[in-house]
Amino acid sequence: MDVYDKLKILSAAAKYDVACTSSGVDRSGSASGGSIGNAAACGICHTFSGDGRCVSLLKILYSNSCIYNCAYCVNRATNDVPRATFTPREIADLTINFYKRNYIEGLFLSSAVVKNPDYTCERLIETLRILREEYGFTGYIHAKAIPGADDLLLTRLGQLADRMSVNIELPSQESLNRLAPDKSKTAILRPMGLITERIKENCTDLVKYKHAPKFAPAGQSTQMIVGATPETDYTILNLTSALYKKYGLKRVFFSAYVPVADNPLLPAVTTRPPLLREHRLYQADWLLRFYGFTADELLDEQHQSFNPLIDPKCNWALNHPEIFPVEINSASKELLLRVPGIGVNSAMRILRARRAGHLDYAALKKIGVVLKRAQYFIVCDGKLTEGLKITPDNALNALISDNCRKTFLSEGAQQLSLFDTQITREDTVKCLTGQM
């Protein structure tokens, strides 16, 4: 089998893994020795696939010949699919050739478990070794830790990679037991803990010895499949927040389950992937990481699912009338970040522009604040937007994105269905009167 055919099989097998960005490490090539490659912390998209996703890495499996049999996975041992296995050198050559043409930012290498976890891990190490040591490649490499592999092997892999990840896959032990009998939560959390340890150690090593080998400088990430099992958004978000805290993860990725197997334990193959749910989880994840929100501010025992109509931040704002309106000319950065329509960038710009003088609505617009949303929650020098008519309907309406409006309100759906969700009309009224 030649490289073309292998690439076809092993990129198809890897495509459902979404934990794929090149961000998190800034490395000038010339400063790092080596002969080719650099890395930008902000991440660089090299193309966008037909489903609109950013493609930045050559994302492939080393092999899809798996000895395990996880129910939700296309590569499970009992599935009838074509199998292929690269050689480490084939992967290294492909990576360099794609990299030189600027097709990619680097390599995302994962694998099914061939023979046994240690053997698989050794092959991944050999691939990275060729790239780093023989080709002097200093571009981005993300490697998947193989659960069950020896600690020493995982450590070596982490010294060659920029980022390591272990996929949690399913958000609870029960689901794992049912669908991935060969894996256990401990088998997953063990390498995750090991990586966290190594990263921490490495920070102290780097202080002590200038040339300590770097361990996964871009940190660790993981992925969870959403919608294959019955866990609620609340469970998933809490787990996410715990992973950030306990394991110091850089990113948690969510993947809407795309049915790949006919199995009574899984959603039917005709089920559409829960894209909106995935989207809401990402929005909430963003709020945890950049906006100073905590998981229990967004969901709680009584409200276990996200509001499908509006994003979690707007939902929070509508439920906290006591906070608003916020005075643009004096509010703290933390408070500004809580206003729907004000993002991290516009908050920074408001702070900067405030130093040059008082801000009015025209100025806010120029700064990039989405007034359509924000106006219901702010005042400038104590004044509301001129001519703004505040009714519960138009406020909520303004907060619903055009996409959601299309999804939920077309097909003759009634305006009233807006309020079938967890925010009640009363809440909205409270919120809005609190503002005036």
Added chain:
Amino acid sequence: MFDRADVVYVYDGSFQGLMCCIFECFVRKETPAAVVCEADYQPTLNTLVSIPTDTVKSKRVENGILRKTSAAAMQFVRDGYYTCAPDKDLLILKFVQLGMERGAKVMSMLGDDTVSALTKAVMNRSREAHNYLGFARFSIYGEVMVSVIEPKNFVLPIIGPHFCDRYRNESFMIYDKTHSAALIYRPYEWEIIHIDSYTEPETQDDEAAYRSMWKMFYETIAIAERENPKCRMNHMPKRFWSRLPEMDEAVSALKGNQEPPHSLESPHR
């Protein structure tokens, strides 16, 4: 400063020339209705003031900007000059006037019309440059690598350092077709030169094989159940497509089905 709705400054299009326009507006204590490059000038009823380029004057303006405002403001003026905003020349002139009056604070006046318009233009350029970090494609012809780009803004000064660092041991050229300029890199030095035209050489077999593998990879990784052409279009507007092998119909994603080299005199179409 008097607003002179009837006066148009015309200059040679160079950065120094633009600085001289600014010099002139301070001498004449006026704000012209427009500042245009000779090449774009179309006669109107307005009074034309032709501004000669004089490096002594332009240096004085640059020093003045540095002294009265800040290094960041000076960089902002340069960045503004490289944007494709149609009225960038006048915006820069007004920005400098404002800076002389208000000092370093001018950079924070994001609510001001001039500052906000120029900021938008500069951000637009940064965004386009960032896009090209990912969307520039190189072809390998023996020992050299070549990329052809068609940006709206002049982005070579921004993307240059990135690629020179990334491909530090290679020799390459990035040809900006829109602005007839090229960045030439040989280890370890680079320069941006004027270049009138460029004909792409014939591709070799390897090149065609990698393009088709890349296209096949691209098509394979899209998840059909999640297809979303609108989202793709937002992130990767059509104007970039003609230079991307994965979006180019002339590139085949099929194995060993590359077009014979002779039909590829312009590899990207």
